[in-house]
Amino acid sequence: MKITTDVYLGDSKEQLKFFADNSIDLIVTSPPYADQRKNTYGGIRHDKYVEWFLPISWHLLRVLKPTGTFILNIKEKVVAGERSTYVMELVLEMRKQGWFWTEEFIWHKKNCYPGKWPNRFRDSWERLLQFNKNRNFNMYQEEVMVPMGDWANSRLKKLSGTDKIRDTSKVGSGFGKNVSNWINRDKAYPTNVLHLATECNNKNHSAAFPEELPEWFIKLFTKEYDTVLDPFMGSGTTLIVANRMKRHSIGIDIIPDYCEMVKKKLKPVELYLFEPKANYEKTKPKRHTSVR
Secondary structure, eight states, X not given: OOOEEEEEESOHHHHGGGBOTTOEEEXXXXXXXXXXXXXXXXXXXXXXXXXXXXXXXXXXXXXXXEEEEEEEEEOOOEETTEEOOHHHHHHHHHHHHTOEEEEXXXXXXTTXXXXXXXXEEOOOEEXXXXXXXXXXXXXXXXXXXXXXXXXXXXXXXXXXXXXXXXXXXXXXXXXXXXXXXXXXXXXXXXXXXXXXXXXXXXXXXXXXXXXXXXXXXXXXXXXXXXXXXXXXXXXXXXXXXXXXXXXXXXEEESOHXXXXXXXXXXXXXXXXXXXXXXXXXXXXXXXXXXXX
């Protein structure tokens, strides 16, 4: 089976109208944050952001498979010395829209340089919000397991009696863990904090995330030949990683230069570049049922 990549030039809200219902396995994207990327995407005011994003998230909910996952990389901004609440407001409105807010991952930028403002310090992390259509979705947790780590050498050396049973938690939070289950294991499940360095100087994009970021979620939520969508494609990191991992991929961006850049990067693969609706109506499939 050929691995294909489709690139759509245009506004995500308009392009998504042509995609078939329940056709995407994973959505990984980082839309313009409030009042940022003004030179390229125009910038969206923090108090207008929810209104702007909800029509897009409605289509994303429609095109995502019942077993699929949506990962949204987003971050609050500071307005007049106070954190804006637009991300929290967006989560609440998306839940009303029908989304199931499953999890929140944290991307710790381990190479973040120091800095401060009069009333705060520099952020060294960003949110990655996980949304699903329901509680039952595809998740391949073994694919992202990590080495046990040095903690096991001391923690598992001398186990108490309660370490060997699933006893009641001392703080009344339910049942504790049977720590002895981890003896002789090489790998453990990760936490929901991802420690990854930033990279953007070589991507020709002001807000490119590292390849390890989409790679981790593609491993966790898809298998080979599944379809991955990035409706705010930018420099195409998600598409490039998905292609390398033998997943079909689809990208949308309103900036022609980004579409051309991704096209050149993925030239060795079978790639389709679609112009806005007015220009490609004769050649574009009526319904985007699957990538070819």
